[in-house]
Amino acid sequence: MAPTKRPTIADVARSAGVSKGAVSYALNGLPGVSELTRARILGVAGDLGWQPSSVARALAASRAGAVGLVIARPASTLGVEMFYMQLISGIEAELAGRSVALLLQVVADLDAEIETYHRWSAQHRVDGVFLTDIREVDPRVGVLEELGLPAVVVGGKGRHGSLPRIWSDDALAMGTVVRYLAALDHRRIARVAGRPDFLHTQIRTEAFHEVCASLGITERTVATDFSGDQGADATRALLSRTPRPTALVFDNDVMAVAGSAVAHEMGFAVPRDLSIVAWDDSVLCRLVHPPLTALARDISAFGRHAAQLLLTRSVSGVAGDREDPPPRLVPRGSTAVAPA
Amino acid sequence: MAPTKRPTIADVARSAGVSKGAVSYALNGLPGVSELTRARILGVAGDLGWQPSSVARALAASRAGAVGLVIARPASTLGVEMFYMQLISGIEAELAGRSVALLLQVVADLDAEIETYHRWSAQHRVDGVFLTDIREVDPRVGVLEELGLPAVVVGGKGRHGSLPRIWSDDALAMGTVVRYLAALDHRRIARVAGRPDFLHTQIRTEAFHEVCASLGITERTVATDFSGDQGADATRALLSRTPRPTALVFDNDVMAVAGSAVAHEMGFAVPRDLSIVAWDDSVLCRLVHPPLTALARDISAFGRHAAQLLLTRSVSGVAGDREDPPPRLVPRGSTAVAPA
DNA sequence: CTGAAAGCGCTTACAG
DNA sequence: CTGAAAGCGCTTACAG
Numbered sequence: 001m002a003p004t005k006r007p008t009i010a011d012v013a014r015s016a017g018v019s020k021g022a023v024s025y026a027l028n029g030l031p032g033v034s035e036l037t038r039a040r041i042l043g044v045a046g047d048l049g050w051q052p053s054s055v056a057r058a059l060a061a062s063r064a065g066a067v068g069l070v071i072a073r074p075a076s077t078l079g080v081e082m083f084y085m086q087l088i089s090g091i092e093a094e095l096a097g098r099s100v101a102l103l104l105q106v107v108a109d110l111d112a113e114i115e116t117y118h119r120w121s122a123q124h125r126v127d128g129v130f131l132t133d134i135r136e137v138d139p140r141v142g143v144l145e146e147l148g149l150p151a152v153v154v155g156g157k158g159r160h161g162s163l164p165r166i167w168s169d170d171a172l173a174m175g176t177v178v179r180y181l182a183a184l185d186h187r188r189i190a191r192v193a194g195r196p197d198f199l200h201t202q203i204r205t206e207a208f209h210e211v212c213a214s215l216g217i218t219e220r221t222v223a224t225d226f227s228g229d230q231g232a233d234a235t236r237a238l239l240s241r242t243p244r245p246t247a248l249v250f251d252n253d254v255m256a257v258a259g260s261a262v263a264h265e266m267g268f269a270v271p272r273d274l275s276i277v278a279w280d281d282s283v284l285c286r287l288v289h290p291p292l293t294a295l296a297r298d299i300s301a302f303g304r305h306a307a308q309l310l311l312t313r314s315v316s317g318v319a320g321d322r323e324d325p326p327p328r329l330v331p332r333g334s335t336a337v338a339p340a
Numbered sequence: 341m342a343p344t345k346r347p348t349i350a351d352v353a354r355s356a357g358v359s360k361g362a363v364s365y366a367l368n369g370l371p372g373v374s375e376l377t378r379a380r381i382l383g384v385a386g387d388l389g390w391q392p393s394s395v396a397r398a399l400a401a402s403r404a405g406a407v408g409l410v411i412a413r414p415a416s417t418l419g420v421e422m423f424y425m426q427l428i429s430g431i432e433a434e435l436a437g438r439s440v441a442l443l444l445q446v447v448a449d450l451d452a453e454i455e456t457y458h459r460w461s462a463q464h465r466v467d468g469v470f471l472t473d474i475r476e477v478d479p480r481v482g483v484l485e486e487l488g489l490p491a492v493v494v495g496g497k498g499r500h501g502s503l504p505r506i507w508s509d510d511a512l513a514m515g516t517v518v519r520y521l522a523a524l525d526h527r528r529i530a531r532v533a534g535r536p537d538f539l540h541t542q543i544r545t546e547a548f549h550e551v552c553a554s555l556g557i558t559e560r561t562v563a564t565d566f567s568g569d570q571g572a573d574a575t576r577a578l579l580s581r582t583p584r585p586t587a588l589v590f591d592n593d594v595m596a597v598a599g600s601a602v603a604h605e606m607g608f609a610v611p612r613d614l615s616i617v618a619w620d621d622s623v624l625c626r627l628v629h630p631p632l633t634a635l636a637r638d639i640s641a642f643g644r645h646a647a648q649l650l651l652t653r654s655v656s657g658v659a660g661d662r663e664d665p666p667p668r669l670v671p672r673g674s675t676a677v678a679p680a
Numbered sequence: 681c682t683g684a685a686a687g688c689g690c691t692t693a694c695a696g
Numbered sequence: 697c698t699g700a701a702a703g704c705g706c707t708t709a710c711a712g
Contacts, residue, residue, distance in 0.1 A: 020706080024707060025707095051459070053399070060687080099463070123392060125394050349690065361701090364690070
């Protein structure tokens with residue numbers, strides 16, 4: 001069956017007995033047409049099953065009607081999927097109502113990400129982009145400003161040129177975690193961190209260091225690339241030290257699961273010999289044995305808010321920052337009183 | 341810094357001293373311009389930093405320059421992320437070179453998915469779509485044919501109207517798994533399956549049933565919604581039966597991990613008391629303790645091939661089917677000889 | 681409040 | 697092989 005030819009505003013105009021311009025004004029809710037005519041035009045458009053052509057609209061208005069998200073990630077660093085899928089579903093919940101599309105691009109590294117921004121900008125593909133995994137000094141910020149491509153920084157407190165940002169207070173949450181472990185008599189706590197060049201890693205590392213110092217707790221942070229393999233390696237190294245830490249805080253769920261398996265493999269029972277806390281709660285944390293104590297946040301809402309910010313920014317040209325609630329500590333079976 | 345005005349083919353034409361039409365022919369590699377002029381035009385375009393406007397091109401050629409993927413999934417059914425992220429990265433590896441964009445939409449259910457196809461089609465958003473999680477009788481097939489929207493069925497052997505499809509032989513792989521377990525002396529094997537309305541679930545269920553029957557193995561299949569929670573429930577129910585199965589085959593990695601935790605919780609040691617096999621190997625399967633024996637396939641390549649098929653289809657109007665290699669069995673620590 | 685017209689940046693028959 | 701022109705489906709000043 002051949003696709004039926006779609007009606008255009010010219011068809012609507014003819015049917016309604018008005019000009020194409022009038023139809024455009026009516027459909028876009030702009031002044032320039034009386035309420036009566038507007039209603040009639042909308043009726044005709046509805047009857048004809050008219051739908052805007054996104055490309056025609058984009059060409060005429062020089063808007064793309066789409067925003068973009070680039071995920072830069074080497075193939076080895078899996079385990080960030082849950083975060084991104086939840087973020088994406090939140091973003092789309094916000095975009096759907098405004099009939100803005102989301103372009104997704106998965107690339108290997110930052111250079112490829114920047115190249116994508118150049119291409120998208122040159123081809124008028126998107127009206128704005130989401131920036132994730134922000135670095136303390138991030139080359140993408142300058143590129144986007146130079147391209148004049150609106151952007152919001154997702155998950156990045158700190159200064160990023162003129163870009164608006166949305167974040168939640170990881171430092172606060174880190175304080176909660178450490179004080180909770182301290183209350184369980186842990187005096188030696190180690191942290192398996194993510195990539196040290198990521199701003200959110202740095203913020204957590206610094207907060208971890210400070211709150212441990214203030215409580216007189218012996219601490220140590222090992223950096224990884226966020227992968228389960230490096231998480232396992234780091235856990236092995238930490239548990240081989242003397243004296244060994246009695247609690248481990250991981251920067252993501254996959255590393256925490258890997259760390260839990262390593263503890264088991266080395267003969268340490270969780271939580272009797274070792275307590276484990278995972279950043280970013282996920283279905284994984286609930287399903288493994290023992291279920292992992294974790295830091296939960298509403299990533300989907302985070303995505304919705306990020307999308308609101310980006311749309312405001314790309315339409316009005318300005319947008320403030322936004323702070324979402326800090327992650328909550330969800331205690332489960334992987335944390336207990338420290339061994340004597 | 342203001343974004344610099346991008347050059348158009350009019351600028352290129354002026355600089356090269358030819359008409360806009362000639363520029364278009366030259367840039368698109370079409371006949372209608374001599375090799376000499378073509379080279380000169382390409383040179384000028386390069387010097388000027390010209391890039392095609394995707395929207396103008398789409399409007400004029402009535403191509404969108406984009407393809408779409410809708411992921412229909414209730415929020416509860418997490419754990420399919422790894423599959424989709426790998427599929428997406430494969431798809432994009434193929435699209436990138438042809439400067440086709442990928443539109444992604446995450447929706448709650450099949451109705452919303454169908455609505456997305458209507459909208460995309462009406463708005464000329466995409467040139468084609470990928471259909472995943474195909475049902476035996478699938479309402480989407482008729483909708484897409486009626487819309488005249490090119491599509492390929494990803495992971496669906498069987499008949500789906502006129503749509504081309506790409507798949508791998510799950511039935512063969514299921515035979516491999518069961519024969520492997522039979523060789524380890526397992527005589528009672530149960531399967532924690534995914535959604536029974538999905539075609540790939542049905543294919544696996546049927547193959548499981550047949551090969552078990554041919555080997556005289558007692559079998560049982562429990563259906564779930566693919567979620568870790570239902571996987572855990574199903575495992576609990578299966579391990580509570582008398583006599584209980586000595587091996588469990590799960591339809592995805594997250595359910596297998598959950599099932600492994602349930603076994604532990606109920607006092608059964610893996611693999612001593614119970615063997616576990618997971619469909620779709622992932623980093624998760626490698627990282628838990630014990631690491632899970634799994635069925636691995638190259639999902640990224642699967643995505644690349646699906647994209648090739650879709651692009652062929654949407655350009656030429658026709659495309660054959662494609663079969664990728666069947667999943668391979670990767671034995672790890674979760675399978676062993678059946679308990680006596 | 682309304683209409684006629686130009687223009688967004690391309691592609692593509694159609695003449696030469 | 698090449699050029700001039702119409703057209704894709706909208707938006708948006710610009711006159712009335």
